Amino acid sequence: MTIDRERFLQILHTPRYHQFLGLELVDAEEGYVKLKLPFRDDFLGDEAGSYIHGGVIAALIDIAGDFALITHFGRGLPTVDLRVDYLRPGQKHEDLYAVATTVKKGRTLSIADITIENSEGKKIAVGRGLYNTATA
Amino acid sequence: MTIDRERFLQILHTPRYHQFLGLELVDAEEGYVKLKLPFRDDFLGDEAGSYIHGGVIAALIDIAGDFALITHFGRGLPTVDLRVDYLRPGQKHEDLYAVATTVKKGRTLSIADITIENSEGKKIAVGRGLYNTATA
C-alpha cells in the first residue's frame, strides 16, 4: 500500500459519519480492503426493527470502495456514482463485512467492486462505485 | 394517496435509522414526495468536517424513492437496486431536500426518480431506485 496503516485508520475513523457507523478495519492490501460494520440498533430500517437499512448498506458500499482505492492513492476520493444491488436483508444483530477490490485504477476515474456479506459469508448486497481520482 | 397522512408519518418516523436521520415530511401526493433532511454534524463525511457523507445522501435517495411509491402502495417496499449520481457536495450546515416521483408503478417492480437539492435549489445528487412491489 502507498499509505501507512496509521494514516489509513485515521481516514477511516475521523469523519463523523464513519464514527456513527463504527467501522473497523479487518484487512487491507494494495487494491483490496475488508471492513467490518458491527451491528447497532440505530441501523435498523423497518418499523418492526428486524432489518438493517438499505441506506446503511449503501454507505458501507461507498466507503469500502473508497478505501480499496485509498490503498493506491493514499487519500479519500470523491464518489462520482454508485450502484447497489440488494440480495437479501441484513438481519438485526448481524455484523456486516464489506470486501472491496479495485476494478480500474485510472488517472482521472477509478472503479471499485464491493460485496457485503454477513458473518456466515452470505451475500447481502453487491455494489460498484466510480470515484474521481483526477486530483490524486 | 392510498395512505393517510398519519400512517405515512408513522412509516417515516418509526424506523431507528430514520430517527437518526431526523427526516421531515415537506409534501406528498400520489406519486410524489418531498422530504427534508435537517443538517446534523453526524452526517459529515470527511476528516475536515466540511461535507455531508455520500452514504447519507444515498440513504436519503433510497428513502425518498420508497416514499414516492408508498403513496401508491400504502406500505414500505424492499429496494431491489439503487443508482446514485453525485453532482456536488452537500455542505456543512446545509439542509437537504429530496424530491421523488414515480417513474413506473408495476405489479411486481416499480421505479422512482429522486433529486437531492439544497435550500437554494441546487442539485446535490440524482438517483433512481427499483423497488419490489410484488407483495403489495
Next chain:
Amino acid sequence: MTIDRERFLQILHTPRYHQFLGLELVDAEEGYVKLKLPFRDDFLGDEAGSYIHGGVIAALIDIAGDFALITHFGRGLPTVDLRVDYLRPGQKHEDLYAVATTVKKGRTLSIADITIENSEGKKIAVGRGLYNTATA
C-alpha cells in the same frame, strides 16, 4: 446550440453503427435532443421475432444522451457509464423515439437523462449516462 445542424447530422449519420441503426434527428436544441429509430427486422431480439432487442435500446439511450451533450460541446463524447431500466418491450414494427436532456454539464463529467418511447408516447425504457467532457 454551439454546433450547426449540418455538423450535428454528420456526427449522427457517419459512424457505421449509427448507419446500421438508421437514426433520424427529430428535434434538437441546447441541452435537448429527440431522435427516431425507425423499425428494422434486424433489431428483433427474441427467437419468435416479436420484440426489439434490449441491446438496441441500450445503444439508442447511449447515443441520445451523447447527442444531448453534443448540443453543448459540439463533438461526440466518450461514455463513462450507462444505466438502462427496461419498462416494457419495444414491439415488432414499432418505431422508437429517444428524448434526452442534460442533467449536469460539467467541465470533466456530464450527465444526460434519456427516455425511450414508442409512437403513442408509452415509455419503453429510461436511462442515464455519464460522459467524459474533460477534453472538450
Next chain:
Amino acid sequence: MTIDRERFLQILHTPRYHQFLGLELVDAEEGYVKLKLPFRDDFLGDEAGSYIHGGVIAALIDIAGDFALITHFGRGLPTVDLRVDYLRPGQKHEDLYAVATTVKKGRTLSIADITIENSEGKKIAVGRGLYNTATA
C-alpha cells in the same frame, strides 16, 4: 447445465439482432458463459471508424448476462435493468469476448456480472444485469 448445447446455440443464433452481431459460443457451464463477438465494420462507433460502439458493447453485456442465467433456467429472460462501465475503447479489428457469471439465482430476480475483454485479456468494459426469472 439444465439446457442442452444444441438448444443453447439455437437461442444464441436465432434472434435477428444476434445474427447481426454474429455471436459465437466459446464456453458454457452452470452459471458461466463465454461468448465471442468477431469484429465487423458495422460495429464502429465514431466518424473516423476507430472504435467499437458502446452500444454494441452494452448489447454484448446484456446478452452474455442473459446466457449465464440461461444455463440455469433453460430459456431467455427479460432484462429488468443493466449497468455498463466502459474502461477502454474496443479497437477496430478487435474481436471481443464476454465472460458472464451468475451473482444471484433467484425465484423472481437474478443477477449476472459481465466482463468484456479483448483477445489479449485487457478489460474493455464491466457490466451487471438484473433479469426477470419470475416465470421460469
